[in-house]
Structure formats: C-alpha cells, structure tokens
Amino acid sequence: MLKTLKVMAAGLALSLLTAMSAHAAASCGDGSGKAAEGEPIVIGAITGKTGPDDFSNSTKAAKAYFDCLNANGGIKGRPIKYVVEDDQWNPETAAQLGAKIVNDEKAVLMVGNSSYVECGANAEFYKKSGIYVIAGVGVPRECFFAENYAPTNAGPRVSMLGAMGYALDKLNAKSVACIGPNIPNVGTWSCEGVALLAKEKGFKADVILMDPGSADATSVILQAAASKPDVIVLGMSKGVAVPLLTAAEEQGLNQTITFLSAASAYDLSVPATIGSGWDGKFFVNMEFNDLEADTPDNKNWLAVMDEYGQESDPRDTFAQAGYLAARIAEKALMTLDPNNITRETASAAVRQVKDFKSDIFCAPWYFGDGQPRHNANSTTRMAVSEGGKWKVVSDCAPSPDPELKDIRAFEATMK
Amino acid sequence: MNANLSTISFREPAMAAKTARRSPLARLATIALVMAVFAAVVALGANAFWLSAATSAVALSLSVIGLAVLYGQLGLVSLCQFALVGVGGWVTLRIGHAFHPPFEVSMLAGGIVAALVGLVFGIPALRLRGLYLALVTLMLAGAFQTIISAWGFPDGGPGFLGRADGAGRAMLARPGLAEGPIAYFLYVCLIATIGFIIVQWHKYAKPGRAWALIRKGETVALSSGVNVLTYKAWAFALSGFFAGIAGALLAGNVGQLDGRAFSAFESLNLFALTIVGGSFHWYGALIAGLLLRAVPALLTDLGIDGYVTIGIFGVALFHALATAPAGIAGQISGLVGRLAKLTGGKRA
Numbered sequence: 001m002l003k004t005l006k007v008m009a010a011g012l013a014l015s016l017l018t019a020m021s022a023h024a025a026a027s028c029g030d031g032s033g034k035a036a037e038g039e040p041i042v043i044g045a046i047t048g049k050t051g052p053d054d055f056s057n058s059t060k061a062a063k064a065y066f067d068c069l070n071a072n073g074g075i076k077g078r079p080i081k082y083v084v085e086d087d088q089w090n091p092e093t094a095a096q097l098g099a100k101i102v103n104d105e106k107a108v109l110m111v112g113n114s115s116y117v118e119c120g121a122n123a124e125f126y127k128k129s130g131i132y133v134i135a136g137v138g139v140p141r142e143c144f145f146a147e148n149y150a151p152t153n154a155g156p157r158v159s160m161l162g163a164m165g166y167a168l169d170k171l172n173a174k175s176v177a178c179i180g181p182n183i184p185n186v187g188t189w190s191c192e193g194v195a196l197l198a199k200e201k202g203f204k205a206d207v208i209l210m211d212p213g214s215a216d217a218t219s220v221i222l223q224a225a226a227s228k229p230d231v232i233v234l235g236m237s238k239g240v241a242v243p244l245l246t247a248a249e250e251q252g253l254n255q256t257i258t259f260l261s262a263a264s265a266y267d268l269s270v271p272a273t274i275g276s277g278w279d280g281k282f283f284v285n286m287e288f289n290d291l292e293a294d295t296p297d298n299k300n301w302l303a304v305m306d307e308y309g310q311e312s313d314p315r316d317t318f319a320q321a322g323y324l325a326a327r328i329a330e331k332a333l334m335t336l337d338p339n340n341i342t343r344e345t346a347s348a349a350v351r352q353v354k355d356f357k358s359d360i361f362c363a364p365w366y367f368g369d370g371q372p373r374h375n376a377n378s379t380t381r382m383a384v385s386e387g388g389k390w391k392v393v394s395d396c397a398p399s400p401d402p403e404l405k406d407i408r409a410f411e412a413t414m415k
Numbered sequence: 416m417n418a419n420l421s422t423i424s425f426r427e428p429a430m431a432a433k434t435a436r437r438s439p440l441a442r443l444a445t446i447a448l449v450m451a452v453f454a455a456v457v458a459l460g461a462n463a464f465w466l467s468a469a470t471s472a473v474a475l476s477l478s479v480i481g482l483a484v485l486y487g488q489l490g491l492v493s494l495c496q497f498a499l500v501g502v503g504g505w506v507t508l509r510i511g512h513a514f515h516p517p518f519e520v521s522m523l524a525g526g527i528v529a530a531l532v533g534l535v536f537g538i539p540a541l542r543l544r545g546l547y548l549a550l551v552t553l554m555l556a557g558a559f560q561t562i563i564s565a566w567g568f569p570d571g572g573p574g575f576l577g578r579a580d581g582a583g584r585a586m587l588a589r590p591g592l593a594e595g596p597i598a599y600f601l602y603v604c605l606i607a608t609i610g611f612i613i614v615q616w617h618k619y620a621k622p623g624r625a626w627a628l629i630r631k632g633e634t635v636a637l638s639s640g641v642n643v644l645t646y647k648a649w650a651f652a653l654s655g656f657f658a659g660i661a662g663a664l665l666a667g668n669v670g671q672l673d674g675r676a677f678s679a680f681e682s683l684n685l686f687a688l689t690i691v692g693g694s695f696h697w698y699g700a701l702i703a704g705l706l707l708r709a710v711p712a713l714l715t716d717l718g719i720d721g722y723v724t725i726g727i728f729g730v731a732l733f734h735a736l737a738t739a740p741a742g743i744a745g746q747i748s749g750l751v752g753r754l755a756k757l758t759g760g761k762r763a
Contacts, residue, residue, distance in 0.1 A: 050720060050722055051675075052675070085715065086715065088711075088715075089673075089675060090673065090675075090676050091669050091671060091672070091673045091676070092471055092665065092668065092669050092672075092673075092676065093711075093715070095467060095668070095669045096464055096467040096468050096471075096712060096715075097464070097715070099463035099464055099466070099467045099596070100462070100463060100464030100467075100716075102463070103462065103463035103464075104462040104463050104464050117673055120671065121669055121670075121671065124586060124670075182564075182565065185579075211564065211565070213564075
C-alpha cells in the first residue's frame with residue numbers, strides 16, 4: 001500500500017514537472033499569434049505508417065510545426081496545407097502517392113518524408129517533376145544519392161560509422177562485427193561502410209546480415225561473437241536491437257565485448273529496458289542533439305510538440321528530424337514573395353538554403369545546390385547507457401565514412 | 416469448399432445455355448469493346464493517383480484470370496498465384512537489367528518462366544485436389560516468400576541475383592511506345608484484353624470442354640478420351656503465364672519491385688478476391704483486380720488506415736461464399752440476363 005502511494009506521489013510529481021516544463025511557449029513563424037488566412041501553400045509528404053514499423057513520427061512533428069506556423073502568420077500570411085500520405089512500406093503505393101501529391105495535389109515542395117521504400121520508388125519521378133524534398137528520416141541509400149532529395153538526418157550508414165569512429169578512437173577497438181538487417185540498400189550498405197573503413201584503417205571486420213522479421217537473437221549474437229571481436233556494432237531498429245542485447249547478456253557477452261549501435265536504437269526507453277548490466281557497455285550514436293537537451297531550439301521543439309502535436313506523438317529522434325525539416329522549409333519559403341510561391345520558386349529557394357543553424361544539429365545544415373547527392377548531416381555525437389538513462393559522452397565528431405569524400409570536398413568549397 | 420463447388424456446378428448449365436445464345440466471336444468482340452470503354456473512361460477521367468492505381472489493378476486482373484482458369488474451369492484451389500506474379504516480375508527485371516531488350520521480350524520471358532514454374536507447382540495437382548492441393552500450394556507460396564525476402568528483386572546490380580546494394584539502383588524502362596502514365600495504362604489494358612480473349616477462347620474451344628469434363632470427374636473425362644494430364648498441365652501453365660505477365664506489367668509500372676510485397680498472404684488475398692470478383696466471367700477478373708488495388712487506394716485517399724482493407728475483404732469473401740458463389744460478376748451477369756428478358760418480353 002505504502003509502495004503504491006509512493007509510486008502515485010512520484011507519478012504526480014512527474015506530471016507536475018512535465019506540465020511546468022511545457023509552459024515554455026512554442027515559437028514559430030512571426031510569433032504574432034495571428035492565424036494565417038491567405039491561400040494555402042500545398043506541401044506534401046510520404047511516410048511509412050502501416051507496415052513492419054510505424055515511421056510516421058517525422059511527419060507528425062512536421063505537422064505540429066506547420067500547425068504552429070499557421071497559427072502565427074504562416075508564410076507571410078499564407079497558411080501551409082500539409083498533405084501526408086502512408087506508403088504502407090510498398091513501393092507500388094509510394095509511386096501512386098507520389099503521383100497524387102505531385103500531379104493531383106500540385107504540391108510545391110515535400111517536407112518531412114520518412115520511408116524505407118519511397119526514395120527508391122520516387123527519386124527519379126521527383127527529379128522529372130522538378131519537385132524538391134526536404135526529408136525527415138532517410139533510411140536506404142537512395143535517399144542520400146538523389147539530386148532532389150535532402151534528408152535532415154545522417155542516415156544509418158553515416159550514423160553507424162560515427163559509432164565505429166568512436167570505437168576506434170576512444171575504445172581502442174581493433175576488431176569489429178557488424179550486424180545489419182538484410183534489407184536492400186540498408187543493412188548491406190551500412191556494414192559495407194564498416195568493412196571499407198576496416199580496409200582503410202587496417203582493422204578486422206565481420207559482417208552479419210539478418211532478417212529482422214524472423215531471426216533467432218541468440219544464434220545471431222553467437223555468430224557475431226564467434227570471431228571474438230572487441231566491439232559489435234548494430235544497425236537495427238530498437239525493436240530488434242533490444243532482444244539482441246538481451247540475448248548477449250544471457251551469454252555473458254556484455255562482460256567481454258562492448259556493443260555500439262547506430263542512432264536507430266537511440267530511444268529514451270532503451271537504457272531502462274536493457275538494465276544495469278549494460279551500464280557503460282552499450283554506446284549509441286545520435287544523429288541529433290540529446291532528446292532532453294536544455295538548448296533553445298530543442299526546447300522549442302518540445303514546446304511545439306506539446307502545444308500543437310498529439311500527446312501520443314513520440315518525442316524521439318525521428319520527430320526532431322521532422323521538426324527540423326519543417327523549419328528549413330519555413331526558412332526557404334520566407335525568402336519568397338508570398339504571391340509568387342510556385343514549385344519553381346520554392347525549388348529555387350530550397351536549393352539556396354545554407355548555414356541553417358539549430359542546436360539540434362551538430363553542424364549547420366545546407367542543401368548543396370547543384371550537387372548530385374545530399375548528406376548535410378554527417379557530424380554526430382555518442383551516448384552511453386548508464387543508470388537507466390543515456391549519458392552523452394562525446395562532442396560532435398565528423399563520421400569517418402569513406403563514402404563522404406565528395407560531401408566533405410563540397411563542404412570545403414562552401415567555407 | 417466442396418459444398419460450394421457443387422452449388423456452383425448446379426448453376427453452371429443455366430449459364431452455359433445463356434452463353435450459347437450468342438456466337439463466341441461476338442462474345443470475344445464484347446470483351447474488346449468493354450475494355451476499350453473502360454480504358455477510355457479511366458484514361459480521360461482519372462487523375463494521376465487513380466491512373467497509377469488502375470494500372471496496377473488491370474495488371475493484377477491478368478493474374479486473376481489465370482487463377483480463374485484453375486478455379487472456375489477445373490475447380491482447383493491454388494494458393495500460390497501471387498508468388499507466380501513475383502516469379503514473372505523477377506525474371507522480367509533480371510532479363511531487362513541484364514540485356515536491356517525491348518520490354519515485350521523481358522515480359523514474355525517473365526511469362527514463360529512463370530508458366531514453367533506454375534507447371535512445376537502444378538505437379539502435386541495431378542494427384543491432389545481440394546484442401547490438400549490448397550495446403551501444398553500455400554506452402555509453396557510461403558517458400559517463395561522466404562526466398563524472395565532473402566534474394567530481393569534485381570535492380571541493375573551484378574551477378575545472378577542482380578542486386579545493386581551500395582551502388583545505386585536502376586529502374587526497369589517501360590516499353591518504348593508507352594512511357595507516359597496514360598500511354599502505359601492503355602498498354603496494360605491492351606495486354607489484359609488480349610489475355611482475357613485468350614482465356615475466353617479456351618472456354619469455347621476444345622480445352623474448355625476437356626476442363627469441364629475433368630471437373631465432373633476424372634474417370635468421366637478419361638472414358639470420354641480426354642487426356643487429363645495434358646489438359647490439367649496446360650491449365651497450370653496458362654495460369655502461371657498470365658501471372659508472370661502480370662508481374663512484368665507491375666514491374667514496368669514502378670520500374671522495380673519489393674520482396675516484402677510478395678508474402679504468402681498476398682496469394683491468399685488474391686484467391687479470396689478472385690472468388691469475390693467472380694471466377695466464371697472474364698470481367699470478374701477485372702473486378703477482382705480493381706478490388707485488390709482500387710479499394711486500398713480509395714481508403715488511402717479517404718485517409719483510412721491501410722489495415723482496414725483486410726477486414727473489408729474478409730466480409731466480402733464471407734458474403735460471396737454465403738450468397739453469391741459466382742461472385743460480383745455472377746450477380747452482374749444475372750442482372751443483365753433479367754434485364755434482357757424484360758426488354759425482350761416487351762418487344763414480343
């Protein structure tokens with residue numbers, strides 16, 4: 001009884017705390033508090049909501065920001081009409097929806113996209129239609145190798161190599177086993193990067209690809225541990241990473257091998273779920289700032305989510321990505337004459353975006369006009385599981401992905 | 416299932432009598448006419464979203480007409496038809512990326528290989544019927560699901576599997592004379608019309624009569640001098656061929672295919688909707704194709720969760736099995752027949 005009371009008191013205190021922290025007012029648009037009433041500007045997005053995993057957190061956050069923007073003057077008086085479609089993880093549906101948003105809805109821009117299949121299915125079509133995409137979460141390789149498509153996140157490969165770089169520099173790793181999903185252009189692409197870096201720097205790397213839908217966690221972990229690597233790097237979503245870690249702990253491997261993961265396992269619930277056995281033993285890469293960071297833009301993101309999002313919308317790294325995509329779109333559109341916002345002018349404005357600063361990013365975001373591909377977010381942080389929480393352990397460091405040579409070369413010309 | 420088959424065969428003589436009133440040539444011409452009107456209406460009226468959905472729907476209706484041969488003509492339940500669509504799509508992409516031939520060549524290759532695989536899948540059918548055949552084919556669909564999720568579909572990479580992991584994926588080019596969305600839709604309609612006519616012709620010709628006899632009972636067929644083995648094998652090959660062509664047309668629509676879209680469940684869904692659409696009339700296939708692709712598209716358009724379609728299809732299947740074993744097409748046919756009788760009565 002006493003225990004229940006204690007838990008209830010703690011819960012009350014917690015909810016009071018969150019209610020108080022929500023008081024920081026969301027800031028968007030001109031901050032006038034006057035609703036935009038002009039002719040709407042159509043912005044589209046495609047997201048993978050129904051399917052193996054719900055990937056719509058990015059568009060939820062972008063929608064919250066656009067709602068906030070519309071309530072605060074919009075784009076110089078014109079509100080945003082945000083059309084979000086669910087591709088159901090099916091390229092055929094993604095293509096249908098791409099045609100719908102671009103040709104039927106006549107969107108001027110796409111913002112906050114996050115899907116496993118959409119980049120592959122639609123990148124060519126977007127290029128042909130002259131529409132630009134400021135995506136939230138790009139996952140497969142196609143999202144980072146398209147002319148009209150620029151995600152705000154770093155991507156699974158850059159993030160995984162960010163973790164790998166940390167293992168080499170700070171954990172003195174000499175050998176690694178990489179575990180990735182056998183999804184086209186996701187797992188192989190990420191682990192290939194680790195293998196490539198291993199070749200360049202002369203350390204040992206094993207690659208294990210698994211079917212995330214039907215895998216036996218223990219056998220995968222034993223297979224990875226068979227070569228006795230110093231570290232194991234995971235490229236799985238948190239739903240798959242947690243069972244892998246549990247299986248590893250059952251085998252006592254958390255005592256001998258350090259585990260790292262790409263940002264896909266960076267979720268506030270993970271450290272408490274895996275328990276104290278992993279304190280200081282499980283590192284994760286972060287594509288963005290600490291979810292609970294006390295910095296102005298991160299606080300504004302949380303305030304926007306509280307005021308304009310649903311209570312059930314997750315406050316996770318994907319939501320940060322969507323929020324940033326919406327803010328970048330706002331910045332681009334604000335440079336235009338509100339009476340002349342067309343696909344052409346909006347595209348030109350997006351191409352010109354550079355030096356977009358937010359404390360959620362490690363480095364300023366830019367589009368990269370004229371570049372054949374875009375990966376502006378390639379500088380990441382690391383955190384470690386400790387006492388049921390993530391503890392940020394590193395400053396922003398550039399990902400050592402060898403494939404980023406062209407990106408680094410372009411960034412050098414910008415300075 | 417068997418109970419159903421018997422109800423269906425009771426209805427059959429009436430239908431046969433109705434069809435006999437018009438010459439086969441006129442019936443085949445009707446198919447072309449109806450398809451032309453359908454294609455024109457969609458091409459002129461649909462926006463980009465619906466045009467894309469309709470293209471997939473018509474492509475899939477070809478795989479349904481193949482399944483309708485097996486179920487409607489022979490009473491065989493095959494639950495691996497969507498896997499054969501995948502086989503056709505895989506071969507089309509493989510050939511297309513390896514040799515860059517005209518689309519028609521890759522498509523025919525896809526059709527032929529799917530026909531051969533369909534034939535192999537059909538071997539158990541030479542001995543099995545009913546539930547047992549359904550189980551075996553469902554397992555084959557499951558096997559295909561496992562293989563395709565490991566292999567994926569070719570996308571311009573090297574080697575036998577043709578996977579371009581880490582090197583940028585290529586798209587399969589559409590046929591030269593149908594690159595735009597409307598042109599490709601009309602192209603798919605044309606191929607589907609040819610497919611429908613071929614199947615309809617089979618029903619009027621010798622194979623149709625042989626299949627009818629086989630369905631009555633293999634002993635009956637044998638004693639009437641029908642080569643049961645050949646005609647059953649031919650039905651499986653024909654069914655697989657159209658599934659393969661459907662896969663090729665789907666691959667051409669988007670330029671690529673995804674392994675996750677070819678689960679065993681899709682084969683079950685395809686079979687269920689074949690029954691709902693109606694497996695005794697050619698336009699039942701078109702209806703089933705539209706159900707498979709247009710209903711989810713409609714729900715997406717209305718902003719309803721994609722999972723709801725599964726429930727709707729379940730209800731539709733229950734309705735079909737309970738009240739309309741000849742499917743929606745059967746109900747339309749009945750209605751047309753009644754109307755014709757009414758107008759005929761007035762004239763007299």
